[in-house]
Amino acid sequence: MKQYGYDVLDINELSEEEMSDLLQAKRVRGEADTHVSNFGVGACLRMNNDVTSGGWNWENDVQNGLHAERNAIGRLHKNDRASGLKRVTVIGGFVDSVSEDPVAPCGDCRQDLMELWGPGTEPMVIMAGIRGKIVRIRLEDLVPFMFDLNKYRPNK
Numbered sequence: 001m002k003q004y005g006y007d008v009l010d011i012n013e014l015s016e017e018e019m020s021d022l023l024q025a026k027r028v029r030g031e032a033d034t035h036v037s038n039f040g041v042g043a044c045l046r047m048n049n050d051v052t053s054g055g056w057n058w059e060n061d062v063q064n065g066l067h068a069e070r071n072a073i074g075r076l077h078k079n080d081r082a083s084g085l086k087r088v089t090v091i092g093g094f095v096d097s098v099s100e101d102p103v104a105p106c107g108d109c110r111q112d113l114m115e116l117w118g119p120g121t122e123p124m125v126i127m128a129g130i131r132g133k134i135v136r137i138r139l140e141d142l143v144p145f146m147f148d149l150n151k152y153r154p155n156k
Contacts, residue, residue, distance in 0.1 A: 041092035084118015100132025
């Protein structure tokens with residue numbers, strides 16, 4: 001039976017590419033509009049064709065805003081989305097504090113990320129707080145019973 005697992009890393013254990021994605025997520029987090037929750041999130045998507053897309057959360061007064069991961073997805077060109085997701089990196093925390101706890105994509109964003117899954121790929125998720133440990137996990141392990149509409153289509 002397959003076991004679900006994840007790696008807890010120090011920042012110096014990231015690859016150069018992973019570090020680049022973390023820095024982009026941290027940079028775009030500065031664009032977040034958090035006037036309701038004061039909780040800023042930045043995300044960097046890296047696609048299999050090595051195109052990256054950054055996104056940040058945006059809130060409105062009725063708490064019907066845009067999550068960082070969805071913002072990043074919406075910024076991708078259709079051909080880039082079709083190449084499939086290689087990795088998503090998410091960083092966040094309250095704006096006026098230095099959080100050490102890794103921030104995870106919410107359930108809706110996990111489903112959205114799953115739908116970027118390309119054939120023959122194994123997307124990774126890197127989750128970080130503003131400082132502290134970093135978690136690296138396969139998307140499949142973060143969403144172990146993901147909904148895949150293609151399973152239910154006739155002739156599949």
